[in-house]
Each structure stands twice: as structure tokens, then as C-alpha cells.
Amino acid sequence: MVERKNVDRTSRSKGSQPVVLESATQDALAGMVLALLGEVMVLKDRLDANERLLHAAGLHGPAHVDAYHPDDEARAYRGAYRQKVYDRVLGVARDRLMPEALADQAAYENELARVAADAN
Numbered sequence: 350m351v352e353r354k355n356v357d358r359t360s361r362s363k364g365s366q367p368v369v370l371e372s373a374t375q376d377a378l379a380g381m382v383l384a385l386l387g388e389v390m391v392l393k394d395r396l397d398a399n400e401r402l403l404h405a406a407g408l409h410g411p412a413h414v415d416a417y418h419p420d421d422e423a424r425a426y427r428g429a430y431r432q433k434v435y436d437r438v439l440g441v442a443r444d445r446l447m448p449e450a451l452a453d454q455a456a457y458e459n460e461l462a463r464v465a466a467d468a469n
Contacts, residue, residue, distance in 0.1 A: 378442060385438065 370376050397411075404410025419427065 370379060400409075400411045400414060
């Protein structure tokens with residue numbers, strides 16, 4: 350087993366940060382996406398390790414996971430969990446960067462609901 354050192358240490362550069370994209374907001378969002386990508390890759394590596402260890406132990410492996418078809422309960426759980434994650438991850442950007450687009454979308458959806466109700 351490999352011993353991890355400096356687990357709590359976070360390095361950050363000192364001084365001003367250059368703006369690479371058109372604005373600091375875009376840079377911040379790009380940084381967020383890249384940080385999330387890093388987290389996804391760590392999770393993928395850990396999942397791969399678990400699948401390989403389970404397969405080596407004579408249990409299921411990656412092929413079994415690929416062939417798995419979730420039942421209705423699992424699909425409902427995953428859908429609800431996925432929506433919560435989307436709201437948590439994208440909610441800040443959605444609420445701060447797109448309020449006008451959201452207002453337009455809400456107005457559109459309200460109009461669709463009104464038309465659908467009138468048709469019945």
C-alpha cells in the first residue's frame with residue numbers, strides 16, 4: 350500500500366491570476382469544470398480498481414457491470430440523485446449567470462401549460 354503524504358496540503362499560486370478567457374467569470378467556470386473533471390477521473394480510477402479487485406476475487410467484473418440493466422427502482426433513485434447533483438453543481442451558474450434566460454424559459458413553460466390546459 351502506498352502511503353499518502355501531505356493529504357491536507359493545498360497549494361495555490363501567489364499573486365495575481367491571469368485571465369485566460371474573455372472574463373474572470375469564464376475563467377472561474379472553466380476552473381470549476383476542470384476541477385470536476387479531475388474528481389470524475391479519480392472516481393473512475395477507483396471504480397476500475399474495485400471492479401478489477403472483485404473480478405480477481407472471483408466475483409463480478411467490468412463486463413458484469415456493463416451488462417447490468419437497472420430495474421425501475423434503481424432508475425428512479427439514479428434519476429433523483431442525478432437531478433440533485435445537477436442542481437447543486439450547475440445551480441450557482443444557472444442562478445447567477447442566466448436569470449433572464451431562466452425567466453424566458455419559465456414564461457414559455459407557463460404558456461405551454463396554459464395552452465395545454467385550454468386544449469383539454
